[in-house]
Amino acid sequence: MSVNKFLWGSATAAYQCEGAWNEDGKGLNEWDVFNHESPLNIHNEDGDVASDFYHRYKEDIDLMADGNQNTYRFSISWARIIPQGSGAINPKGIEFYNKVINYCLEKGITPNVTLFHYDLPNEMAKIGGWENREVADAFHEYAKVCFKNFGDRVKIWSTINEPRYYAYCSYVVGNYPPNYKADFGRFWKVLYHLMLGSAKAIQSYKELGMDGIIGIVHDNGNVELDPDTKEKELVRLRADIFYSRMVLDTALLGKLPDKLNEVLKDNSVDAFFLHEEDFPVFQKGRADYVGLNVYNRQYVTDYSQGKTEVFHNNVGKGSASKEGIRIKNMFETSFDPNTRRNLWGREVYPKCMYDCLMEMKERYGNVLVYITENGHGQYETPDNNGYIKDPERIKICGEFIDYMLKAREEGVNVQGYYLWSTMDLYSWINGYEKKYGIVRVDFKNNNRRIPKESYYWYKDLIAAKRDI
Template sequence: MRRRTFLKAAAATATLGATLAAPAGGARVLAAPALAAPLVSFPQGFVWGCSTSAYQIEGAVAEDGRGPSVWDTFSHSYGRIANGDNGDTACDHYHRYAEDVALMARAGMKAYRFSIAWPRVMPQGTGAVNAKGLDFYDRLTDSLLARGIEPWPCLYHWDLPQALQDKGGWLNRDIAGWFTDYALAVTAKLGDRAKRWAMLNEPSVVAIFGHGTGGHAPGITGRLNCLKAIHHQNLAQGTALAALRAAGGAKNWQLGTVLALQPSWPVGGLDSNYPASLMWDALWNRSCLDPLFKGRYPEQLAADFAGIAKPGDLATIKQPVDFLGVNYYSRMHQQVDPQGLFGTGYGSAPEGTRRTGMEWPVEPDGLTEILVELQESYGNPPVYIAENGADYPDTVGPGGRVQDDDRIAYLRGHILAARNAIDEGCNVKGYMVWTLLDNFEWAEGYRRRFGLVQVDRKTMARTPKASYDWYANVVRNNGVPAA
């Protein structure tokens, strides 16, 4: 997205002066010291929470009637996942959800964005609802509400039923109806209590990595397949939004979706790389934003999508939303690459840019940039930061505690970037950290750790990290240390 010079730069990271006490064996969470004044405060009513996804944490992949998903198939295919990992057990959240909800409550979180596993609710993707599978989310919803945490269900976070993939999955436009039927079934069960519903999570990522480059499930490749997957997700989202808007009525549902939005900059600031950065921006960001808010595809890809879309599709896709979830991790630095799917490729961030354990650039001001772009070009919709976090190679100290100062610095910088966007007039309403638990990180398996809470892979014991206590104080104080 467009580059912008800000009068208010994102605050630099700082080392916290206090060392936070470790819980004994993870059995309990000790109160962390109060944040020292002064604080950079957030507006009253700002929503603080965390996000997870079903396949990354639930486990229990063959229990209570759950059917296989594309990620079950993909992760059990040789060589697809680092270290041969899979999500069969994940974090065992299916059995330990009460413990995880208690962790959220102890941190004072007021919102939890989780995803519903489509194959757990409808093992064949269509047809009869699996009551036992849906009952799990019924119990989870009640547990959250009992602790004062608002449930924010997301209907699709990448785990498509394998039965639907066998029918073409996101390459089959019939999936718009399949997804809508599933959405109506889930909201009919939980919609008396859950009021905020996200349709999809990161549809462009599903399309690019799952149907373009093949590094994610279902492992399909090709430019045309990538674009079909984007369009059919957009179509399914619009069809479901319209149906749920009609069905919600007096239930006062808030309906939205979640997009991965990351500014695309030309590597080295070179004019020769500028077209590549525009193309990647059109694919990653605007191929989902523009149809939703403007009823059209971006100029760079309009001709491609014209050969896929049918009359009336764009009108179906352009639905009003009550909120937009934004997932942000870093900018994307693009350069010309003739071998790339769209003639582009990733390049290096400016020299001296700090990096996470995943080698992603640490660029908090990119979050401010993307939020200002939503304000200036997309009507300033109500925005919730639905994912933001970092992987670092956590080191366990002598007391069994992870003192993850790098993660704390990353979170602080990005939370302040969100505050800067609010000062610019952006309609930012909340922040949800990615993520609560160290989990199954897709093709990276368990070697990447984004959680505020460490999970022992052998015992499944949960041990909060220093970042957990730090974030708990942010939540309780509705602000972050100014320095």
């Protein structure tokens, strides 16, 4: 299967936009439980209603179509399909996604479906989550249910959204459930099992003879060294495997990264969870494409001194904290004083789009790439009519897109761009104040939809680039 025209669209994730958290037979996921029960839910907000996409999907898809978008990236809630994570299938869940898929096709929009975007069924979390190899097998069975029910119409699949970042937030930063901090043993084990589950699903997709393509979505991990870095080769090796190659080598080359064991040793992690019998699965479960979620680079230098420390900012305005990490005996984040940062301490560095795409071509050849997320989070104040002007988003996303097109002109096989996000939604631990949408959702007024200035900008941009 090949998709000939360039795909211009936008993206969401199930927990962040659907709502209907306990409707029509859906099971609990770990975010339902975390947000209802944990004191670590710092903003005391949840996705119970979110953007109410579950009841308003037609309105949202109509807005995409009216905005010239020809594709929509969304995720399926595992617990809506299989409430306990394994076992009985929920027919109402199948029915809902059939309606979404069919309506996308009716409106000329290509569905791009992600199977897992952070929202692990709670029954899976109870048995250890992705630390437990049984969860990789349960994910594989869930994936086959989705392929058999939706694969006749869904032609672009991704297995897992950001396995590295999911493991990082859940087991290193500790701001996502199950909220372990700086536990690198768990981090690497979970990341390995995520890649194993992904490979099993891809292998089955191909063995089922499905007519489509299947890949994985990775948070851009292109490493850039501070010029003052002393042990350049060693720091790059460690950071590359940590941020990028554990996902991309495994998914695209079908094998774990060379020197992985050395890096695990440097990180004081026992590699007992690596099993040779899994290696043929990785080889047979190679991805057809990779989706890249591009927001920032990974700017690093030598480890200096002091204990392992994570710098993360889920507070936003009023905090001077910058995003980064120091990992004892590995490497640490370097902070470039000449680079812009957003209010959450993350670099705003559009050139990383070009750099990461050129690196993909250099390392992995003519691999098919979609930019599966790119966007800009900010605080917003509507005018008296509820309208949002967001020139900063337009400027920054425009710069990212220009760099993407430059890389494409220089031979990178990038064939799609998804702006994050389709509408305002629940931004995980950041709650609802951090806005990414190009359509405003008035959460205090029946979730009314109001397209923003950026919606019309994107509509016009797509019209102008329709023939690339």
